[in-house]
Amino acid sequence: MSATATRARSRRNLFASPMTRVGLVLLGIVAVITIVGPLVYDVSPTRTNAMDGYAPPSAAYPLGTDQLGRDTLARLLHAGLLSIPAGLLAVGIGAVIGSLIGVASGFVGGFVDNTIMRVVDVLLSFPTLLTAIVVVAILGPSVTSAIIAVSIAALPSYARVMRGSVLPLRSAAFIQAARVSNTPLYRLLFVHVLPNVADVLIVLLVIGMGNGIVVLSALSFLGIGVQPPQADWGVMLTEGVDAIYTAPVAALAPAVMLMLTVLGINFLGEGLGARLRVDTARRRPR
Incomplete structure (x- = not known):
């Protein structure tokens, strides 16, 4: 079998898992809603109407309105373009x-590895959300600060796992x-080491994306992430939770979108992980 045919077959096998397909379907639904939705439903997400505060779903407002009379559907669609x-x-x-950091630490070893891993251990001792909150508190509430905070909070997990993958x-x-x-160190890492741990990184990255979206939305829910009037699923949740009994759609709509997105990402990650583990076991010399 030719190399091209082998690669094509591997790509087909990669998406053969039912979990992978379910994940792709869910993410496809979310993508259509968030990308195509704003083009079809061309309503401003920031336009207010105090007379229509918490209006129920109707022909004018398919998902009702929030406390300021802003169209919930319009905000939901535009929020996905920011949250995801x-x-x-x-x-x-x-x-x-x-x-x-993890690959370099594990490959170099010695004092460098011990020092870096102790710092990583300290960071891992704090919950991801708590680390993100501390970073945002230092930088100040904003979208940029939230992105930096989530990046820093996610960093130690990748460093630890990739370091463990490199050691063997x-x-x-x-x-x-x-x-x-006498191959240079950078060439050893990028040409010989990284390609052999790419499977682990792909799965870890896919699954981590769901957690990143959740943490970012949590920061917005706490009021230290995305700031109003920008539309974000976390912002919509914190604005709608006060009226959960009188206007439940305002809070449930962003919660459902967040759930579908994270479920789709997790299913995709689990499916790819299972497939890649099988392929790795088949390639391993006996």
């Missing part, structure tokens, strides 16, 4: 920096051969 990209960006930054490679024959041939 910001969460993914934050986790992506943390994953890149944390993974590089240090004694591998191809690494020893590269060392003997």
